Structures are given as C-alpha cells and as structure tokens.
Amino acid sequence: MTAQSLDTTVVVTGAAVLLPGADTVRALADGPAAGGAPVEPAAHVGRKGLRYKDRATQLGYALTAAALRDAGLLGADEKDGLSVPAASVGVVASSNFGNLDTVARALDTIREETVTATSPMDLPNASSNVVASSAAIRYGLRGPNLMVCNGETSGLDAVHWAATMIAAGRTERVLVLGVEPDNEVVRRLLGGGHAVDGGAALVLESRTAAELRSATVRAVVGPYRRGAADSAEAGRRWQLPEHLGTASGAHGLLQVAAAVGLFDSGESGPVQAVAGSADGDARADLLLLAPRAA
Template sequence: MNATSTARSGSGPNGREVVVTGIGLALPGVGTYGDLLGPLPGEGGFDPATGLVGRELRHKDRASRLALRAAEFALHDAGLTDADAMFTGAADSTAVLVSTNWGNADSVCEAVDTIATAGVTGLSPLGLPQTSSNVIAGWVAIRYRLRGPNLTVSNGVTSGLDAVAWARNLITAGRAEAAVVVGVEPGNHVVTKILGEQSTDAAVAVVLEPADAAASRGARPSATIAGYARSRNLAEALASTGATEGGPVGLWLTDGTESAGAGAGRLLAAMRRIDLESQLGPLSGALGVLQCATAAAHLASGAAGNVLATVGGPRHDATAALLLTPPPPALRPSMQERGQHP
C-alpha cells in the first residue's frame, strides 16, 4: 500500500462486508479483550513462563510462540476449532497475515554471531528456518493447515493497521474466505537494545470473515471494518476513511503522535481517547492489531459511536487510520459470551 492508499467502504467489489469474529490475546496483565478499555488490571492474563512451553512450541522463536498462542485463542473465540484445537473452517482459503517489526530479529542476530565465530557449519538446521522474514506467519499456517495467502507486514508504525487492511482486501477481492491477522512483538534483549528501553511481550490475533459467511455459520461478530487509509497526515487519512462525514465516533484509539488539521481537530476533540502504548509500553507492529481488538471490545459492549484507530504522525513517514463500526444488529454478540480464553 502506498502513502495515499484508501479503502472507504466496508464492502468490496463482491458486496461483502468484512467483520471481526474472533479475538485472541497473549499479553501479560490483560485477561480478556474487554480489559483493554481500561483501566488495565496490570496483573494476571497471559503468563509467558507457562504459556510459551509445550511440545508444539519447541524449536520456535519467541515471537512465533506468542503468535501461535494468540491465534489459538482467536480461532477458539471465533468458533473455528474443534475439541482437539483443530481448524474447522475453509483451510484452503483462509489467509494468515502477521504484523511485526522486530519479530525474529533475535534469531537473525544469533545466526550472524554464529557465522562470525564458527562459520556456516556452526548453524543449527533447527534454528536456521527462524531467520526467515515470514517464519511467524508460516508457523501459524502450518499449525492449522491454512493454505490461503500467507504474508508478513513489517511496515513500521502503521504495520498493524496495514495488516488488517490487507486482510480485508484479500477477502473483498475474493482471494480469501477468512483471515487470521496477528500482531506480535517479543520482549527480548535484542529488541530492548534496539529500542533503548524494555520491550513488551505482546501478541494479539483477530479473525476476519465476510459478514454473510459469519451469519451462515452462526458466528457473532463484534465489529465491521468500515474504512481504511494510509496517507501523509491525519486529516487526509480521516477524510479518506469516511470518519469525518459518517456516523459519530465514540472512541479514538491513538498512539499519541498525531497532529490533526483544523477540521479533524474538531471531530477528535469530543472523543474518548485510549493510548495503549502509554499503558503497556512499546508495541510496534502489534499496536494496530491490538487497537482493532480494543475497538471490537468497545463495539461489543454496546457503547455508542464508531471507533477510530490511528497510528503515525509528523515523526513518521505516514499516518494510517482504520474506522470500525458495529456489526449488523442481528449478529451482535453479548460481552458475557466473548473474550474468555481457554
């Protein structure tokens, strides 16, 4: 997507609206996605010490293990796994999209260090696959035998929202019947050294499906992806999503770096704001997907207004904005039915 790409409508050429049907979190201190609306509990939730172990998680980098857990919870939440945690949807046409900027940097650095000290013969055949830029998406697809489009977005601050938009585009273009979108960043010494501050273990996954397909299988969507734009500044992005001329926006999910124009400023002034990074620490590629999960929590709670998620600003090369609206009334869930993970 270039710096002026937009997607205004919730439906594509085939007339299908795309909705969020499942959410999964592997995020310390956050038990359910309703917690994201704040204040955050700060304790409980996902425990990496116990949650990232197990036979099927062996020989995988930390980001891949976090992503697999988040995907597991999201697919369960969407009702797309059976009692044995096997995928029950259309595997041939389900896409996997991962947003990460630092995901396997530790594996790459480790491989480079090994080559420098022991040569290529010192590399482990079990560790070398972890240096692939698409390894996280690959592991999610392998685990659930998903054979649809498979890709990783490493697009800086806008990466998470870009990944959600790409997933929606794949569905509306008929390239996929569903998509698992994962935003993940590991908390390790390599990322901490790059950022100059303690990094955050964070993984979140959302399942996207066409609204008609979700209805046919009795799923309960929590949000509709209504508009998206990636542009030079926030005012342009908001106009392109339809946020400035559509229904009222009740919640603005921001990364704290925005600088709106005069018209956009009036629109945003009346909104409730949540800055997830101010509470959870650096989220990088996981942020946009986590914003999508937070938007779904707001809409599923029955709160008034649409939700706007934005990232980027003057200090970055672009700004991305995603507008989410309530799902069709007949499909709306109850918060008591959603957000609990096995």
C-alpha cells in the first residue's frame, strides 16, 4: 500500500485545458472567444504514436502530458519519464462520445462489406476505456486505471472517484482526464449540435503526497454530491461559453480547470461546479476551495 495518513484531503496540483480558443486555465476562466482554431494534438506531443489512435485518445495524450508537466511530474522531454514511481499515479478518464466514431465505422464496414474488410487496428479503439488505458501506456502510469462514462455528470464523478481512491490509499495521485471529440456520429446524436472537441485534465494528489514533493497546491477538492435533488448555491459558478458546444463528459473537468484558473488569478472564495439535471438522470456538484482557504 501507498502512504496513508489521517489527512484525507485531496488537492489539485496540476491542470491543463485544450479547447478551440483556450490552452491555459486562465484563458478558460476568462471565457474563450469564438472562432478559435481546432486543437492539434500533434502540435503538443509530436506525430509519433498518433497513427491509428482515435481523436479522443490523441486529445487525451496532449492533455495528459500538459497536466503532468504542470504538476511537475514530467520533464520537458517525454523520454525523461516520470519524477515519481509509476505505481503512484493512477488515471481516471471521463468521456461519453470517445469511441462512438470507431464503433459506427466498424459497423458500417461489417454491414456494407463483411467482417473481413474491418481493420484489426480498430479493435483497441472499440473498447470504451481506450482513452484511459492509452494515457497510462504512453506515460507509464501504473496505478488504478478507470474509465467513467456516466453521462452529463461524468466529469465531476471522475474527480470524485479519483479522490475516493486516493483517500482509500489505493494510489497517491491520479491524472483525471475529460475529453469529448467532435465528429459526424456525435453531431447526429446531438441532433445537429457539436461537441467541444477538446477537454481538460487535472492532477489530484493527497495533500500529504503533494507536501512531500513540495508541489504547489492550486485548489482543494471539497465535498461532492450526486442525487436527484437540486443543490444549494455554495459558491461562484463558472459557465462554459455556449459557442464551444456540448462538453458532456468533459464538462466537470472544464469547470474544475476554470476554478484553478480563477484561483491562480486571485479568487479566494469557493467555486461550485455543477453538472446534470435533477429531472434527468441526476445532478452532481463539487465544491472547489482556494489553496489557502482550506
């Protein structure tokens, strides 16, 4: 087991965002302008290893690298590797639309030709957890590896499960990732709308583990709740600009990343992230506290 102490506080020590019009948490907090260029994963992590990877996995690579670097866990060169033991870093990823394009394309091929015409390279991408496992494989993260596909609340649920596993002593830190790709299948599913085609990532750590490596705390993870009831106003709420499209499984992570951007800019009050709706599946909310407030 990893180090477990009485302090079960979980903190954010790294954050990254990649959206059209925003590639920093501060730009996200300020609200990205319309008309931003699409995210190019190769511009962030190079072309190597991107072939045969679906869009969600590529976005996940770029966000993982950026968040690990922001937390001081990965050097400028990927080859330098992690500055902490591989088993001390878990992954929790959230995406609802991640591999829908692979599923639809493989199905089209089977129906229009036969199974023999499908590509074996599509097999890993047909498994919905490919975003989470691929990030772990590329960056050598050997802790627990979890893919949350839980609808509108998925991103906040992912933060909750990362914090739960840290508090239970399963791992010291977790890379939490939320991505939603945009493509024809997603657009048809959304009835003409589009997905954000990007996302956000965080590094969550036990406060003890963060202190041991003298990491800078960027936010403190507060109470989380999921249920049918509406939640009371408990802090400032950040809104995703509508022109960016549907954030779905990335929505919660974008809100937490925006909260980090707000805290970085001097916000000292709590920020409340909310997702889902009480009359639908359920609603989730999560409180983020400024580093010095908790």
